[in-house]
Amino acid sequence: MSEPMTVPLYMRRHAFDPDPELTAARDDEPVRKESTAFGLDVWMVTRFSDVRQVLGDPARFSNVQRAMPRLPGMPALSEEELARLRAGNLLSVDPPEHTRLRRMLTPEFTMRRMRRMRPRVEDIVTEHLDAMEAAGPPADLVTSFALPIPSLVICELLGVPYADRAGFQRRSGAILDISLPVRERAAAQLESRAYMAELVARTQAEPGDDLLGMLVREHGDDLSTDELIGIAGLLLLAGHETTSNMLSLGTLALLRHPDQLEQLRKEPERVDAAVEELLRWLSIVHSGTFKITTADVELAGRHIPAGELVVCALPVANRDPGFIADPDRLDIGRGEMGHLAFGHGVHHCLGAPLARMEMQIAFPALFERFPGLREAGPPAEFRSFNVVYGLRSLHVTW
Known part of the structure; x- marks a missing residue:
């Protein structure tokens, strides 16, 4: 019988807070060797300034992981198959390839488009x-x-039929759940790709007014079919998983900090700052993608050889006293920008303006409609093994 999986240190939480051992690591040994859930050794980076340095330097800390060892249970894929799977995924490419793809997508996520x-x-x-x-x-x-x-x-932005949501939510859940066998997660990834391939084929035959249709019409000669599939798959996965968990976890955080909720109710104009503080304080994306060093580097006094895996612990970096005073306190009055919840540098989250807008609308509307909103029934269930931190359930009444 196999041993139960342990949550790797960079993903460990106690409800809203990073694990105390993770906080201690940041304060005592900000760059150190750790193990992933799959037994791979990684260099864990925990201080705000060091994380910014890693995320801001794609030349030395690359997202292109061609040398990643094959995990037990992972199907054997040829280099050509792996290249097709990586095509269009902004998280698995670096400049100049990343720049080329992002330039085509950026107009769809401008503030003007959000308005x-x-x-x-x-x-x-x-x-x-x-x-x-x-x-x-x-x-x-x-x-x-x-x-x-x-x-x-x-779904409306991309042109994905909302009727298909049960399928894509099931597949997303499997892809992001590291407690599942690697083979099961890989199968969900291939299923997801097959679904997106059908959607792209329909769009190529008859492009609509949605984002996918725009890409086909305006950039059909510049983007391969595999790149269109990769772009659509990433945006669909990231576009609903991240914001949905911010909405549920952010609601619970406000319910459990009634002074902050009362402040937001009295001063609804603070919602933008409140969203920024919740993003910083919750940091639902534990680490983002792993990086690979392309050269020997020195970081926080540690020598990291070329070809090593590096992981950034975003929640504890966003609670670094070197970045912000009294970092463990939720205070919607400050709303500091510059946090790392959306990453940093060239891979800063493309959909950040959309996520912010959804939260700026949803939080005030929820608490205005249900002024007596409170927890009820079974306690909120946190999900520990997911790449995106959040809640499985949040039972409320009003």
Whole structure:
């Protein structure tokens, strides 16, 4: 019988907070060797300034992981098959390839584009609040509010049929759950790619007004079919998983910090700052992608040879006293920008403006509609083994 998997240190949390051992590592040994869930050795980077340095230097800390050892249970793939799987995935390429892909996508995520989308996002939020109110309490906020809103938004943006959401949510859940066997996660990834390949083929035959249609019409000669599949798959996965978990976990954080929730209710104009503070304080993406050193580097006094894996512990970096005073306190009054919740440098999250807008709309609308919102029923269930931290359920009443 196999041993139960242990959550690697860079992913460990106690409810909202990084594990105390992770905080101690940042303060005592900010760059040190650790093990992943799959037994690979990585250099874990924990201080804010060091993490910024790693994320801001793709030349020495590369996202291109061609030399990654094959994990036990991972199907054997040829170099050609691996290249097809990596095509279009902005997280697995570096400049200049990354620059080329991102330049085509950036116009769809500008502030001007977000302002045009805002009325539709407001309608989607209102529709889900209406449905919650009509169904009456209690409700699971994850399934009734936090998950469906970003899913519907990203589906409409990309041109993915919302009726397919159960399938893509199941596959996303499997891909991101490191407690599952590698073979099962790989199968979900291949399933997801097959689904996106069908969607891209339909779009190429008849491009619509959505983002995929725009890419086909305007960049069809510059993007291969594999790149279109990779772009669509990444945006669909990242577009609903991250924001949905911020909505559920952020709601729970405010419910458990009633002074902060009261401040937001009294001063709704603080919502932008509140969103930034929740992003920093929760840091739901534990680490982002692993990096590989392309040369020998010195970091925080440690020598890291070329060809080594490096992982950035974002939650503990965002709570570094070297970055912000009293970092473990949730304080929506400060709303500091410059946090690392969306990453940093060339790989800074492309969808950050969309995620911010969804949260800026959803949080105030939720608490305005249900001023008596509170936890009820079984306690909120945190999910520990997921690449994106969050909640499996959040039972509420009002």
